[in-house]
Amino acid sequence: MQTQKFRRARHFAAPTVFILMAAVLAGCANYAGIKSDRNIANASSYATTESIPAEHGRWPSTDWADQFGDAQLKTLIGEALQGSPSLEKARARVAAATAFSEGANANTLPQVGAGYSWTRQRFSESTLIPPPFAGSWQSENKAFINASYELDLWGKNRETLKSAVSSLHASEAEAEQVRLTLSSAIARAYNELARLYALHDIAQDEVKQRGEALRVTDGRVTMGLDTEVEKRTAEANLAASEVALSSLDGSIQRTRYQLGALLGRGPDRGLAIARPALGAGDEIRLPDNLPADLVSRRPDIVAARWRVDATLHDIKVAKAEFYPDINLSAMIGVDAFGWGRFLRAASRTASAGPAIHLPIFxxxxxxxxxKGRYAEFDFAVASYNESLTNALTDVAIQLSDIRAIDAQIGNAVRTDTAAQRALTLALAQYKAGLTTQLTVLNAQTSALASRQLLANLRMTRRDRQIALAAALGGGYTDTSDPTKPTALVR
Incomplete structure (x- = not known):
């Protein structure tokens, strides 16, 4: 009899095992043919020897704005970084990413909980409930402690955690990019304010010169050396200079308002900003090994790299979904009708066992x-490559502009010196009656243009210095794991 039972059990066991194996194989759905051949670009492979030469310079420090020797600029940048809405948004994104990574980490650990319930229920007399409970009201007390743990055989939860950590690093780098963008925007707007003040000084001098020319013309008209035409011309020129001066006053006011907005304090804050006192700044020399080191110095590139890394882990998570999940659970507690038997040993209850989820169809x-995860990976790789290309181009353009402006400034200084001497001579000769008003007007026009050109060149050079500091990362360095490999998951 026992042999027959054993044979019968074996007879049913064999197909049961086969069915379970078939279910497991069916559950492990096939993802063959879904892949990507995209790879992130290698910075060292870019042709940059001529456009970005090694000049044995230093990377910018975090206090790169101090090179211009203006304490007010440093104060403004610090104020903006404390109260900027843009930076607050970036900090909120970092906080959200931190919370998500903490939640992902919790999923890799065992979960333990406890509960209690009390239920008042009348049991039916027409079901399986036996007397004396059938047809009676009973109070059921239940208290338990339960625990569960997902075995994570295929690494789904671990990869989810890694993806969350990479996303957190990306959010932190993006917050640094916001800081850098904001500080460089303030420095450039502040430099623009300095440019407008320099042009304002030139315009004031022009008003004085043309006012003097009008007084000389009045005297010459009285002596019969000039006519009313020359007098009216001098008056028109003076009025035009005064209009230009008023226009600059308006531009200065507008730039102050813009600075107030960047500080996040409102337009009135900009009115309290004193006139800039910016210096020339440091000598421009690029650091060595720039293309390779730039990938860990530019926060936007670092963020893009961590986004690629996050998508790689998301791909592994998606692949793990093709395999069965196995969860272990256990519970102990007490369960009894009424209060009298609630804490008795007979009311003990316990359960334990695995739960398996098979994605069959x-x-x-x-x-x-x-496929969607691979598409996100391709997008992240393309974004990284674009960020790297734009960063190297940005450095090359700023450096090229600075070198070109340096050459222009030398010529502009010589031109301005000659133009100012010519104006001085023309005014002296005009006062002495040795030349005409037209000569003075031409000299004034040339002198004004040369001074404006020189002032604009100097301010533009400083603007490019600020842009170059930002292009080189503004003193940022990725300390999370700059050598972390990012390889394609096949």
Missing amino acids: DGGALRAQL
Whole structure:
């Protein structure tokens, strides 16, 4: 009899095992053919020897704005970084990413909980409930402690955690990019204010010169050396200079308002900013090994790299979805009708066992999800490559502009010196009656243009210095794991 039972059990066990194996194999859905051949670009492979030469210079420090010797600029940048709405948004994104990574980490650990319930219930007399409970009201007390743990055999939860950590690093780098963008925007707007003040000084001098020319013309008209035409011309020129001066006053006011907005304090804050006192700044020399080191110095590139890394882990998560999940659970507690038997040993209850989820047929949902993850990976790689290309181009353009402006400034200084001497001579000769008003007007026009050109060149050079400091990362360095490899998951 026992042999027959054993044979019968074996007879049923063999197909049962086969069915379970088939279910497992069916559950492990096939993702063959879904892949990507994209790779992030290597900075060292870019041709940069001529455009970005090694000049044995230093990387910018975090206090790069101090090179211009203006304490007010440093104060303004610090104020903006404390109260900027843009930076507050970036900090909120970092906080959200931190919370998400903490939640992902919790999923890799065992979960333990406890509960209690009390239920008052009348049991039916027409079901399986036996007397004396059938047809009676009973109070059921239940208290338990339960625990669960997902085995994570395929690493889904671990990869989710890694993805969350990479996303957190990306958010932190993006916050640094916001800081850098904001500080460089303030420095450039502040430099623009300095430019307008320099042009304002030139315009004031022009008003004085043309006012003097009008007084000389009045005297010459009285002596019969000039006519009313020359007098009216001198008056028109003086009025035009005064209009230009008023226009600069308006531009200065507008720039102050813009600075107030960047500080996040409102337009009135900009009115309290004193006139800039910016110096020339440091000598421009690029650091060595720039293309390779730039990838850990530019926060936007670092953020893009961590986004690529996050998508790689998301791909592994999507692949793990094709395999069965196995969860272990256990529970102990007490369960009894009424209070009298609630804490007795007979009311003890316990359970334990695994729970298996098999993705047998999903209509292609898992394959579609994996394709989406690979598409996100391709997008992240393209974004990284674009960020790297733009960064190297940005450095090259700023350096080229600075070198070109340096050459222009030398010529502009010589031109301005000659133009100012010519104006002085023309005014002296005009006062002495040795030349005409037209000569003075031409000399004034040339002198004004040369001074404006020189002032604009100097301010533009400083603007490019600020842009170059930002292009080189503004003193940022990725300390999370700058050598972390980012390789394609096949």
